[in-house]
Amino acid sequence: MILPAVKLGTLALKTLCKPIASRLKKEAGIHPKFHRFIINIAQVAVGALIFEVQRSARSEARKEEIRKQAIEAMKQREEDLTREVELLKQKLNETEHLAEGRGLSGILNFRHGHALEENKRAGPARLV
Numbered sequence: 001m002i003l004p005a006v007k008l009g010t011l012a013l014k015t016l017c018k019p020i021a022s023r024l025k026k027e028a029g030i031h032p033k034f035h036r037f038i039i040n041i042a043q044v045a046v047g048a049l050i051f052e053v054q055r056s057a058r059s060e061a062r063k064e065e066i067r068k069q070a071i072e073a074m075k076q077r078e079e080d081l082t083r084e085v086e087l088l089k090q091k092l093n094e095t096e097h098l099a100e101g102r103g104l105s106g107i108l109n110f111r112h113g114h115a116l117e118e119n120k121r122a123g124p125a126r127l128v
Helices: 002-030 032-108 110-122
Strands: none
Touching: 002 032
16 A cells, blocks of 8 residues: 555656756756855765765664674574584484393383493492
8 A cells, every 4th residue: 555655656756856857957057156056955965865875884784794693693503403413313322222232121121221230230239
């Protein structure tokens, strides 16, 4: 809804400004003081335009720097997660290797079997 209204407004503004611009151009050619006045206004407008373009460029540069930092943070997070996955794969392989040595009961009761081995190494239990 707003886009057609903006287009219509822009078209109307262009239509109204053309005759005004032609009249100003004609008058500036006739009157030297008016000619100088129009030039001064144009110079101020160009100065304001340059200032706005520079401000916009600095703003865009800041936004780009923020995007680069976000991308770098995501890459770092990806590297951290990759290292964590590799560590988990290594631990899983070690666990599977230990479970293979113990057979099916070692897989099903891995912690229990590990606790029994530690108890065997510790020696006979003493009764109090």
